[in-house]
Amino acid sequence: MRFMYKNKQKIINFYCFALYALYALFTLTILGYGVYFLEELSFSYIEIGLTIGLSALISSIIQPLIGMLVDIKQYSWKEVLIILSIIMLISSLLIFIAPNSLLILLFGLMIIILGCIYPFLNQGIFYYEHYGIKTNFGVSRGFGSLTYAIFAIIVGFTIINNNIMIINVYSLMTSILMLIIVYLLPFYGNINTKNTNTKKKFKNNVLTKYPSFTLIFISMCLFMIFHSIFMGYMINIFENVGGNVSDISIANSIIGFIEIIPMFLFTKLLKKVSAKKLFIIASIFYVIRSIVILNAQDTMGIYLSIILHIFTYPIIIPATVHFTNEIIPQEDKNEGQAFMGSTITIGIIFANLIGGNILQIYNVNLLLISLVIISILGCIFALSSLLYKD
Template sequence: MMALENKTKINCGCYLLFALFFIIFLTIYSYGVFFLNSLGIPYSDIGLIIGISALFSSILQPLIGRQVDIRHFSWQKLLVFLNIIVIIAVLSMFLLQNVWCSLMFSVMIIVSGVMYPFINYSPFYYENHGVETNFGVARGFGSLSFSIFASVIGFMLTDFNVMIIPLFSLVSAILMIIVIHWLPYYGYDSRTKNNTSFKNNILTKYPLFTIILIAMTLMMTFQNIFECYLINIIENIGGNISNVGISNSLASVLELPVMFLFIKILNKVSAKNLIILSSFFYIVRSLIIFFAQNPFDIYVAQVLQIVTYALIAPASVHLTTEIVDEEDQYEAQAFLGATVTIGLIFANFIGGNILQLYDVNILLIVLVALTVLGSIFAFSTLFFKNNS
C-alpha cells in the first residue's frame, strides 16, 4: 500500500511539474512578443532580446546538464533555485520601468530554457529508481495546462493590462517550488556513481542523436516562429489577439489524446519512425499556414498539432533515453531541450528581421522551407541504427 501511495504521489507531482512549467512556457514563448511589443519595444529589438537570451540559455543547458552528470547535483535543488530567480524577475517587473522589464524577461527566457530538460527527465528519474511513471501522461498535463491558460490569458488580455502575463509565471514558480519539496529525492542513479570528471563528447559519441538534434532544431525553429509571431500571421488574415488564444488552446487540447496514449503508440511504432512521420506532417502543416485566408484556416493547421509537435516532442525524449547511455542522460536531455531555445534564437532573428524589413508573406515562405529541410534530416535517420 505504501509503495502504491508513493507511486501515486510521485506521478501526481510529475504531472503538476509539467502543468506549472508549461504555464511559464506559455507566458514566455506564446505571449512574449505581444508582451514586449505592448511595452513599446519594436519587433527588431524584440527579436534581438529573445534571440540573445535564448543563445545564453542554449549554451547553459548542456553545460549544466554535463555538470549534473559529472558531479551528481540534485536536479530538484537546481529547479528550486531557478524558480526563485523567476520569482525575483517577475517581482522586479512590477516595481521597475519598461527597460528593466525587458531585461527581466530576458532572464526568464534563460532560466526557463535551463529548467526544461530537468522537467522533461523527471518521470524517467523516478522510473530509473523503480517507480512506474508515464512521460506521455505527464507531458499531456503540460499540454492541458497550456491549453487552458492560453485561452484564459488570451481572453483576459482584451480587458486587463499586459502585466497579467508575468503574473501567471510568478504564481506558477511559487507553486512549482512547493511541488518540488513534496516530491521525494532518491539521490543520483547508482548505476552512474562511478563517473569521473571526464566525459566523451556526446555529439560524436552518438551520431544518430546528433542528426535528431539537427532535425529537431529546424522543426523547433518553425514551431517558435509560428508561436511567437502567430499574432502577426493571424492579423495578416483579419484576426486578432483572441484568435491567438483560441488557436493556442486548440493546438494544446488536440495534443492531449496523443500525449496520454503515447506509450501505447510507442508500442506500435518506434520513436524514430514517429519522428519521421511527424516531419512529413510538419510540411503539410506549413503549407496550410502558407495558403491560409482567414483565422479558421489557421485553426485547421493547428489540428495537425496531433501528428506534428504532439508526436515529435515525446518521441525525441524517448529516443534519447533509448540511444544514449545513462551516464550521459542529463547532458543529452539538455542538448535536446536546447533545440527549443536554439530554435527560438533562429526564430526571433529570422522573424524579427523579416517583419521589420519585409512582411508576413516572406515569413510564411521561410516556414515551409524549414519543415522541408527538417524532414530531410529526419528521414536521414533511417540510415542509422539506434545503437550507432
C-alpha cells in the same frame, strides 16, 4: 505494502503532472504574453526583440553546459530545479520594484531560466522509472497543454480589468508552487552506473559521441524553427488569406486542446512504434502541413494545417525525450536532455531572425516557402538517422 507502493506512485505522478502544468503557466506568462507585457511597460519593439532573442540564445548555450556540469559533478536534477525555481522566484519578486532598465534584464533572466528548467523536468520523470515507479511523460506533457489552453483564456480576461503586473503575479505564484512541489518530490539518491566517467571532458559532448542523436537533434532544431515561425507570425499568415486577430485566439485554443490527445496516448503508441519511428512519421507530416499552409486560399486552409498539428508537435516533443532517454547512457543523460531541450530556444532565435527579416524585406509568401524548405530539411535529417543503429 502493495497499497503503499501504488499510493506513492500516484503521489509522484500527481506531482509530475503539476510540474508540467506549472511549466506551461511559465511559458504562457513569460513567452505567450511577454511581448504584450513589455510593450505595455513602454519598451520598444527593438528592445523587446533583442531581449527575447538574446535571452533565448544565452539559454540555448547554457542548457547543455549545465547538463554537462551536472553529469560531471553528479548533481541531481532535483537540486538543479530547486536552484532554478529560487532564481525564478527572486526575479519575479524584483520585477515589481525594479526600474525599467533593470526590469527588462530580469525578464530576460526569466526567459533564460525557463529554458533551463525544461530538460531537468524531463530527467526527473525518467528518474523514477529507474526505481520501478511508473511515470508517464506523455500524460504529464498533456496536462501542460491542457493548462496552457485553459489559462490562456483566464489570463487574457484578468489582464483586461487589472494592472499589467497581474501577468507577473501569475509568474510569482507559479515559481512558489514549483519550488514547493520539487521540494516535496522524493529523492532516492543519484543513479550509479559502472560506466560513469568522472573524468568526462566538456569537449566530448553527446553530439560527437552519438551520430543518430545528432541527426535527430538537427532535425528537431529545424522543426522548432518551423513551430516558432508559425506561432510567432500566425497573425501575418492569417491576414495573408483574409483572416484577422480573432482567428489567433481560436487557433491558439485549438492548438492547446488537440495537443492533449496524442500526448495522453503517447505511452500506448510507444508500445507499438519506437520513439525514433514516431519522430520520423511526425517529420513527414510537417512536410505535408507546410505544403497545406503554402497552398491555403482562405482561413479554412490554415485551420486545416492546425488540425494537422496533432500529428507533428505533440508527437515529436515526447518522442525526442523518450528517444534521448533510450539511447543515451546514464552518464550522459542530463547533457543529452539538455541538448534536446535547447532546440526549443534555438527555434525561437532563428524563427525571429528568419521570420523578421523575410517579412521586413520581402513578404509572407516567401515566409511560407521557407516553412516548406525547413520542414523538408528536417525530414531529410530525420530519415538519415535510420542509417545508424541506436
